[in-house]
């Protein structure tokens with residue numbers, strides 16, 4: 001099986017008791033799969049990335065930059081696709097930084113419909129699958145300190161803030177391409193990754209976005 005040939009399938013009503021919380025939160029709502037991004041998806045990726053709801057919260061890449069991430073063997077570029085109509089509803093980009101000591105580096109995640117758990121479910125599925133495929137001993141990411149929604153979503157699946165020493169922080173910043181001094185660095189390990197269902201059990205009904 002090729003490195004990226006697997007589809008990570010997650011459907012709210014497919015998982016029985018283990019995903020009971022998700023099923024409740026998503027009753028009648030979206031279900032999705034993760035699949036590798038193709039060049040033909042790039043219009044949708046750019047539209048999501050440039051959308052006013054996301055523009056100030058994530059980096060803005062050119063089409064060529066995305067295309068290069070699709071092609072490179074040390075990059076992961078995945079579409080979060082609605083099972084209902086196969087439309088892209090988000091995407092995830094990650095770097096394989098295992099040899100640099102940072103494990104799987106989640107460079108970017110964006111979902112169109114926010115605060116109903118899609119972000120944490122997609123990230124959990126992606127990280128869990130990538131741990132198996134790549135053999136990473138951890139996954140990390142960097143988030144703006146003011147982006148509390150993202151931090152809550154990441155914390156819900158086990159990411160915790162880590163305090164890198166100055167030299168590691170500089171090294172990671174270089175590998176990332178740059179992030180602010182006060183940005184929050186978060187990490188999770190295979191043994192500390194949490195299934196998203198528990199954190200969604202007590203969520204209010206979809207549609208109560210606090211954005």
Ligand SMILES: CC(C)(COP(=O)(O)OP(=O)(O)OC[C@H]1O[C@@H](n2cnc3c(N)ncnc32)[C@H](O)[C@@H]1OP(=O)(O)O)[C@@H](O)C(=O)NCCC(=O)NCCS
Nearest residue numbers: 057110111114115116117118119120148149150152153210
């Ligand atoms: C970040 C992102 C991927 C998270 O996915 P999501 O599906 O929206 O997030 P979740 O539903 O899993 O969790 C959102 C959490 O933030 C909370 N939240 C919502 N709006 C909030 C706000 N304005 N302030 C603080 N918390 C907020 C929700 O209540 C929920 O927390 P809870 O479960 O503890 O109640 C998504 O919001 C997104 O695409 N944002 C725009 C791009 C972005 O910021 N990307 C991340 C860059 S690092």
